[in-house]
Amino acid sequence: MSFLLTCPNCGEREVTDFAYGGEVVVRPSAKPSERELNSYNYFRRNAAGVQREWWYHRSGCRSWFLADRDTTSNEVHWVGLPGR
């Protein structure tokens, strides 16, 4: 895997600068059933296409941010800090 990723703080960098945090999963807001908890903990959509995911700029500003990446082409359509 090799592509460029734009950190919202630092700018464009090699993807090896970053750590991948996986697709964005919403944590249950209230106590989930066992099945819901297990699917939150262990199941992922693993989309073939664009998905929103977490990235951590480990070798840079050490911030977490969100990216919309096409998993089939590694094209990144959008990056941004959470909550903005």
Next chain:
Amino acid sequence: MSRLPPGRGERIDRERPVAFSFDGKRVAAFEGDTIGSALHASGRRVLSRSFKYHRPRGLLCCAGQCPNCLVEVDGWPGVRACTEPVREGMRVAHMNASPSLRFDLMRGTDLFGSRLTPPGFYYKTLIRPRRLWPLYEKILRHAAGLGRLPRRQAEREWRTEYRRRHADVLVLGGGVAGMAAALRAAELGADVVLVDDGPELGGDLLAGEGAESARELAARVRAAGVEVLAPAAALGFFDGIVAVWCQSTLHQIRAGHHVAATGSIEQPLMFEGNDLPGVMLCSGAQRLASLYGVRPGKAALVATVADRGLEAALALHEAGVEVVGIADTRSSGADEELSARIAQERIPLLRGSAVVRAFGRRQVKGAVVAELDEAGRPIADSERGINCDLVAVSGGTVPATSLLLQAGAKARWNEAGGAYLPEGVPPGVHAAGAVAGHESRDRAEISGAAAGAEAALELELGDERDRARLQLERESLSPESEPATQLVPAAAGSANGRHEKCFACLCEDVTTDDISFSIDEGFDSLELLKRYTTVTMGPCQGRMCQLPSIRQMAADTGAAVGEVGLTTARPPWSTVPMGALAGRPFEPAKRSAVHGRHQELGGNVLWAGDWRRPYDYGDPEGETMAVHEGAGLIDVSTLGKLIVRGPQAGAFLNHLYPNRFDNLKPGRIRYGVLGDDAGRITDDGTVCRLDEQSFYVTTTSSGADAVESWFAWWLAEWEMETHLTDVSQGLAAFNLAGPRSREILSALSDLDCSNDSFAYLDGKRAHVAGVPCLLLRIGFVGELGYELHCPGALAEHLWDAILDAGEAHAIRPFGLEPQRVLRLQKLHILVGQDTDAESNPLEAAMPWIVKFDKDEDFIGRWALESVNERGPENKLVGFTISDGVVPTEGAAVVADGKPVGRVTSSRFSPRLKRTIGMAWVPAGLAEDGATITLADGGRRLGAEVQIAPFYDPDQERLRG
């Protein structure tokens, strides 16, 4: 010496002799020679022995493409003699022949054993009787492979580097097309990198009349600011990065645009004995003559399927090589001007003829030529022998499409060009020169310039005039008049005499008969054939064998060559040392601020994760006892240290940890264990509340980075008014522990260290020996103790001061090993040692830490609630063994002969005079006094479960 008179384009400097050795014998050469050219000049024709049959092999391509000249240079195997420049004193040796290159015992496999070694012989010849396979395997292992790696290598002798290079345009190939592309793109303002595999830019131009213009063009390329990497091997396309191996650096080049100008590769011809030394590609013979002034042979027979061979014959003739004849498979259609010149020079031109056999024992002595019938089959009674010591062959050319195909292009058979040409080249990639079907010098140059212009214009460089110029160039590249279809005999053999081998694949010694045989066995698609026979899988990666094997398959199956297809192009396109891919031997180590002191004190420094830490200072038992009886000092700077600050800092920690932190009073400390939403333990440490809004959090040494990232992630998710600062690198930390530690601390600071004012789990700021410290009264090792955190720059002073002040109290520095024994006595867990990816705090002997009555949600709450409802299955407990035997960590706990748990820690305690440990056991066995059985290797040990800490269970010493 068989040198020709000096030529205009030659690369050697005849004024500067160089000498090296080959198999111990001195070889004279000139500066600019390659090992191969110098050996050929010295009269040596055999440079190697082949992979399977150990047949003698000599120079074929002289361009670093075939496997025929692999030698060992100064202990490094697998070096191509034909491209490796000579250096004074270098030691060159042959590979794959024993006892000598001249007399190789394994040649027997060729002379007598080839019936036993058909394709797939591992599973045919050597399968019965089955019990002998281990023996066969041993023999095969010994026989397989080329060359020998040095058994030992000095550490860090082999240095490789990675380099990242971002460029506008990457040009692959430094022939005329590649140079034109690089030049044009650079002139239009692009940042261009040009990669070429030769020692000198120029490609095919160098070996002919174009040498001077090639050098002139190369000078312009450099002057235009193009970065030239040569000699360099482009290994492949990897997701937008092209890996290029040049000298000792693996360049990872990411370019906006790629120009593939990888040229074409001349193909050998299939006839009996086509691997004999002295059978050489036309281009190889030309290179020897024009670049190195070496006479490729005394009497040359040229065998060709196209005009290229006629040109080569004339070039050899002009260079002073006697050409005794040209066998051209075409009966008509040769270029008229070339034919006229050949007639003028009185070179016999045999139209409609092909070489059917080359003969000679160790090198070519002559060849048999036969006329071909209309279907391209040799006519038996037309055979005639011709004496020669060089058969220069040209079986047409194939475009070197591999890199383009890796980039995403498709190969389609082009009937007019007689080759698989790239189609559907992806956006951002441009093909130029011979690889795109533009063979002639002029067309190659124009197509190169056009590709460079296209790349630059797509990068929004250049203007309308450049666009117009590109349009003109494109128009001038309209298809050439169709060349006559080449008639290539698939595999010609002589009808007379004994049948001899004809090699389709020189790397792996696959004959045309092997291919026919495999097709008969049912391996009738190219990909299957490749895997079964290993054709195209050797060092040449199909450069010399892909077209011959396709032609043979077409002939055998009756399919058209264009229907057979190509095998998938995969990296690496060029051979590369494994070390290049492994990168440099890079082992970063972290050292604490007082690392020098550990060395001076004789610390037994070993790896602990990324850290270098003293395991002990030579006397682990004595160091343990010092902590119990007097005082000890251990460097714990490796701990992760975070400051969590802000109005919501307490609430944030409450969300992360299963226990409470918002109610922690400033100046107080609480132990915390971190987990995830599956309830599993990920890390642990202490949290000290510094003031209303600030917390000082320590983590395990190995978990420091992960915890910082974990905290930062939840901060991003929850968007709480909290700020995180990682101070792990800036602060050093020491644990001063033992009954006398209070006196030592009192001597070094004004702090009131009495138990009333500085109680267990208090945190205070104070100056110790003048150094500002955060002091945490905690007890990981189980005795009265203080953890001192201070700026790293002042740490050495503090360390020295504590040891000085402690001298009167018998203080000793102690290492990791004594600390492990001390903490085990207290049943303090080590995350990762006593826990694994399945452990939760309820089972890991810490149910008290999970506060289900907390109001707010916390990470792991739901999973822990269900563990709590179900009840724990296993528990982490202490155990003792009285007779002094120490079980191995990882030994199984068994019940009824089945493993039900495991030992996670075990040590002999010098203080308690018995073996203590921790183990996971079924919950039913987790009670004081229960007996468990440990299976440790072959032995069985009885142990007694203990729930309470082994040492100071009532915490009198700790809190005293």
